[in-house]
Amino acid sequence: MLTAYEISKRPKDKKDERVWAQHDLLLIRLLDLNGFFGDKTVSKLKAQLCRDFVDWSTGTPNENNRQAGIKPRQGKVSDQTARRRLEDLRAAINAYHAEHTLSVVPKITLPPKAEGRHRWLTRNEAARLLGAAIGYVWDSERGSWKRKEDGKLLRRERRIIRRRYPAARFCLIGIYSARREETVRRTQWLPTTTHPWMNLDAMIYQGKGALERSTKKRRPPAKIASRLRPHLIRWRKLDQTRSAELRAAGVFENGEQIRFVVNRITDGQPLSGKIRSAWEGILQDAGLGEDVVRHSLRHTAATWLMQAGVDMWEAAGWLGMTVEQLEANYGHHHPDFQEEVAEAFGSRGRA
Known part of the structure; x- marks a missing residue:
């Protein structure tokens, strides 16, 4: 071995x-x-x-x-x-x-499975997360962004903001696409058969390349949320400009360009691993606890869809889960949740 x-x-x-x-x-x-x-x-x-x-x-x-x-x-x-x-x-x-063919197949006894965490963000918490991702610092005692002595909003040093650049994109995409972290990190700008990619012409997020194997974690094509579209268009233009600069500097070869939507600010390359240190700093500056994990962004998207009263069949298809999974985990956030049952006790009927 x-x-x-x-x-x-x-x-x-x-x-x-x-x-x-x-x-x-x-x-x-x-x-x-x-x-x-x-x-x-x-x-x-x-x-x-x-x-x-x-x-x-x-x-x-x-x-x-x-x-x-x-x-x-x-x-x-x-x-x-x-x-x-x-x-x-x-x-x-x-x-x-x-x-x-074993004569006897042993039964492997597993410890009890922990219940999944479904921590989701309120609108205020999401705004704080996104604000911290671009360098602002939340004052939990006052319930507002911290300010300097001259009254201007306090912002982290430029080096910290640059280090959080990929995480800032990840946060926005995570909240408004509900994609898992690995999918977001692997998403490319141009059509590809081996990776997820953003089709900005049709505004479709292709969650899986045509040649990628299907798994239990489904990644169906999904319409890009209207809140995310202007950010993607702006980022795409920025990356095209940065690609030209990297080619001029000799970092990229002729014709080479930034392929990944979430990329390093220094050289335009994809992240080598999960977003960790930047995420911890963002949580601290946003005044959020360790119970907010990166997968919480997916929970947030699913919860907001239910709170908005979106049809469960459409929401499940967009999220890449079954209606049964959506109803079991997030259905209680829907405004119609058990509404008929709750109102039944208010009707005047026979005693």
């Missing part, structure tokens, strides 16, 4: 870095499983052993592990991370069984 070092150093095919990245993450997860189950046979996979793995993963004292001489895991993880590891183990067993 490959070591984590060998995985990190293995040459990658630059034409499909995303597939390699997913492949590497899977190998790292399997290395974690191997650290605990490596010397176990399939017949040993019982419910108690699965619970022992969760304790080992989370750093919980466990007598079985102590007696077995299993050393504590280096670096604790959550029980939900341990659950995902066990799901990988279950998938590996099922894949093997499909090819070679």
Whole structure:
């Protein structure tokens, strides 16, 4: 089996870095499983052993592990991370069984799944998030933006604003498109079969390239929200100008241009990973807590659609989820939610 070092150093095919990245993450997860189950046979996979793995993963004292001489895991993880590891183990067993037929297929016991967080932003909170993304600082005590002694609005240093440039675009796109972070980061300006892209002629957000595999996380084409359109048009013009400047500076080759909507201000290249440090600073300046995560932008879009009374079938199609999922998770925000039932008690009928 490959070591984590060998995985990190293995040459990658630059034409499909995303597939390699997913492949590497899977190998790292399997290395974690191997650290605990490596010397176990399939017949040993019982419910108690699965619970022992969760304790080992989370750093919980466990007598079985102590007696077995299993050393504590280096670096604790959550029980939900341990659950995902066990799901990988279950998938590996099922894949093997499909090819070679085990006489007995063990049942992998998982820890309870945590309820999903559905933290969404109010209009005021969203405005604060977007304001902080472009450098303003919220005064939670006064309930307004901070000001300097001369009365002008306080704004962060230019270097901080530039560092938040990709996050600012991400926040606007996230709120007004409901796309997940990975999709937003991979979205390009021009037509492509391998990435999501913005069709500004038809104002359609193509959430998936024609040659990309379909997954459970659906990414259907969606009409670009009217609030987002002027920003995209402006950003596109800015990126065309920046592309010309980068070509003149020798950073880009002739004809090369900025491809990704969310890109680095320094060289126009896509982000190498998730938005983390900039996001933390934006939350702090917006006066928002750590319960607001990047996926909260998707929750915000879905909640606002329901609060606006949008037809559930249309909203579900735009969001890329089933009507059942939308109703179960966000239906209570709809103005018609259980309205008939609530009014039934107010009618005068027979006692």
